[in-house]
Amino acid sequence: MCGITGWVAYDSDLTSQQHTLDAMTATMACRGPDDSGTFVRPHAALGHRRLAIIDLPGGKQPMSSHSVAMVYSGEAYNFTELRAELVKLGHRFETDSDTEVVLHGYLQWGESVADHLNGMYAFAIWDEREEKLVMIRDRMGIKPFYFYPTRDGVLFGSEPKAILANPLARKVVDADGLRELVSMTKAPGWSLWKGMEEVPPGAIVTVDRDGIRTRTYWKLDAVEHTDDQDTTVERVRELMTDIVHRQLVADVPRCVLLSGGLDSSAVTGLAAAHLASQGEQLRTFSVDFLGQEENFHADEMRDTPDSPFVRDVASLVGSAHRDIVLNPGDLTDPAVRRAVITARDIPAGLGDMDTSLYLLFKAIRAESTVALSGESADEVFGGYRWFHDPEARNTKTFPWLAFRNALTSDRAGLLNKDLRARLDLPTYVADQYAAAVAEVDHLDNATPFEQQMRTICHLHLTRFVRMLLDRKDRASMAVGLEVRVPFCDHRLVEYVYNTPWSLKTFDGREKSLLRHATKHVLPQSVVDRVKSPYPSTQDPAYAVALQQQVKEVLAEPDHPVFGLIDRDWAHNASELDAHTMPSAVRTGLDRVLDLYHWLDIYSPEIQH
Template identity: 65%
Template sequence: MCGITGWISFDRDLEQQRTQLDAMTQTMACRGPDAGGAWIERHAAFGHRRLSVIDLEGGAQPMVVPTDNGPVSITYSGEVYNFKELRAELVRRGHRFRTASDTEVVLNGYVEWGEALADRLNGIYAFAIWDSRVEKLVLIRDRMGVKPLYFYETEDGVMFGSEPKAILANPLAERAVDLAGLRELVSFTQTPGSSLWCGMREVVPGGIVIVDRAGLRERRYWTLPTRQHTDDLKTTIGNVRDLLEDIVNRQVVSDVPRCTLLSGGLDSSVITALAAAKLGESGEKVRSFDVDFVGRADDFVADELRGTTDAPYAREVAARAGTQHQSIVLDHASIADPDIRRKVITARDSPLSLGDMDTSLYLLFQAIRQHSTVALSGESADEVFGGYRWFHQPEVQAAKTFPWMAVFVSGAKAQVSDRFNPGITAALDLPTYIADQYSTAVGEVERAEGESDHEMTMRTMSHLHLTRFVRMLLERKDRISMAVGLEVRVPFCDHRLVEYVYNAPWSMKTFDGREKSLLRAATADLLPQSVLERTKAPYPATLDPQYTSALLQQSKELLTTDDPVFGLVDRSWLQDITQQDPSNMPLDVRNGMERVLDLSTWLDIYRPELRL
């Protein structure tokens, strides 16, 4: 898992641009703390920062393979979990390998199959290939968009990078944000292919971008398919279990220490139990980690979202699975530290943060990185199996908007519409933008033959989550984990599992009257009864009034300045918040205050030109 960047220019001699390439590559140092490399020829320049996971000695990049008609080179980020099978097939076809890395397999796979290689890959990846034989750049991204990849067209080519900061390090890229970018930032819709920054786009999940002298072309090699599901319930449950075992068995492969993120919820507990069983075959004990807060056991108050704390359940699963478990306990001062906020905003390249849930995640990953380089996560099970509560609420099913927005409309208003100055709010016209994006997203859903109206409604909800909502969570996890050099793998995003469960009827996904029925039934023998019966609780947030007090103090200090944030945010709105009692402040109001501090930090780091 690494950071990649590059520059294609058909009118320049990029061999004279090594200093500029190095600057772009250096922005990816956090993603790849172990090594760096560069490869340059006249019209193509690749940079790479490496986090060594597979073949620690032999996987250096960028990597080049010679052919009779010229070299083919790659800069690659990610993991291909079926690389051993692909390698064996390529050997049979006459390819020779110098390393044991999956990078070399992907590179030789391109030489053998061209762009059709993408159809054969199972994993999380984003990579660029320069085919000097025909002077062509090929950018390919994994099906679910787990690994990021951005590009920026120039007059004579393109620049690309794992993160926008790599592209923004080149003077050719405009550091500007317009209304379209700001809408995307605050609308919570995550439109595939979009970017906050003017002129910059992302390679869509399951997408290929080709750049040559004829210009730039895009296509999809994968979209979420609609198929008839013919398996009965027993067979479906068995297939889900078989898929999960195969997926986890592949994803625990690593040449560096690995662990699991264990909250004690169903999803992370399943991954932990399966990983522990697989590694236990060779006598290896899995490390597992959860996050907690100082004093949480004493001052926790159950609410509609979080009925229980995680720690007792995590310990119970760890004891049953036999993991070496550790709770990472955080205090309010660390979570509220402006320096940590600055690191999070830098990691994300935007002020779209979840406040304390992002800073605490950063601190959690930072602590885990002291022990492990690879972590397996239960992320995305709710999107795949229909785990969110709003999936099961008739009023949300009937809403003509994104389901998560139907639930959080009041909170979103407090965090967005009330936060900006009236003129900007009017110019954004978020209701119209969200309605248009929703209409486009729904139009992508294909109905199965003979599917009832209700089943189609639930298919649509699943599709929206798997193509829009999960993207926001995956981006968050990737950016924050890679900021500390931790590779987080997401077994529930394996496209085979996603496709299979997506096409199972909703009646089967809820056959026992609960959420995630298929997942629970497929793994019931692995888990304590308490975890099987536990209702979903989201990632924890700190409720410590001292944290809120720290935010209030920072906001009061901000109000004494002429910070450019007040060109966007209504100063009087923030002033009113700072007069509130921190012990009684509603969570959505606190979230709004966090967003203002985030926005101020982002403006200070990036100094963007705002074209509003």
């Protein structure tokens, strides 16, 4: 797991630009605290920061062979099998790293190396033989990857900050950037920054003297599912077991993120059993908030606190468990908020769900370098509440926007009226929804209901999950922690995507397939637990602290944040009773503070 960046320029000599490449590479230091390296040729410059996970002494980058140089971020979980295959084809290896396997895979198969990989990855290859840059991203978009076309080539990086460190990249945010920031539709290619794009998940972007081209090598296809219920459950069990075993491979300390929900508990149970067979004890970590369990009250998203279920799982599997307990002061510390914004490059406005995740990862990093997560199971197996809410399912928009909660209710309400009118968010969201639905393939014999549910699953696997994967990657890599996501293994995604909705809910509950496939490693309390999302503090002291900080923002009347937000909205929200404040207003206060600090950190040019 690392940070990569680079620059291709066909009308320039980049050998005189080492200082610029060094500056771009330095922005990735948090992603790769263990080592740094660069590669410079007249028309190509590559930079790399390394977080050493496999073959600690041998995986130094950039790595080159036969006039081909590569910078690579991520993990290829099938690198052992690929290495054996390449050895049979005559390749000789000098290290035990998966990086060298991917490089030799390109030498053998060219761009088609992507078809051979199982893992999470973003890598760039400069092929001197053809003066061509090849950028490849994993199928689900687990690892971030951005590029910025220039007059005579391209800039690229794991994160926008690497690209923005080059003087050729302008820090401009236009109306479309703002529309997506507010709307939460995850428009394909969106980066917030004008002129900058994502390498699409499951895609290969090539750059040569003729320009830039994008080719898709993987997408979700509709395939007839012929397995019966028992066979399907068994297949999910086999896949989950194999995936977790593969993703436990590392030469550094490992752990599992445990929330007490079905998803993370399933990964925990499978991982603990595998490590126990090798004589090892699994380490698990959870995040909690001071007084949360004692003072918990059910809300529109959460029926129960996490802690009792976490204890049940840790006790059953015998893990060495640690709770990371945070208080409102930890969560509202402006320095932590600024660290999160810097990590993400955007003012995401997720409040304590971002700061707590960052603080959790920071605490884990002191003891482990690799963590397995239950992220993405809800998208794969259909776990979110809006999958099962008829009103949200039947509304002709993204279901997570139709299901009203603190994160989606009137996301534009805090914007000033002129900006709101210019952005015309309802039209933007409707256009994005129409484009997303048009990408879904259906079986000829599918019923209207099955078509509807396939469409909803597709929206989550190609839109919603990518927002969460980016959040997870940025927060974890900001502290040099590699988080792996077993539920994003493309074999599992393809298989479950094509199971009928009736199989996904065959016991009358959400995520039936996962529950029955992994119940042998779960306590009964978790088997019976209703879906509960990532936790959020319920302490009124959190809202009180937000209100005080917003009042301090209001004391700066000329700050550029008031070009975006409505001053009256911020004033009124800062005066409400924190104990009875609607959760959507609290979320709005977090958005105001995120925008304030983001403008201060990045000083972008806003064009709207």
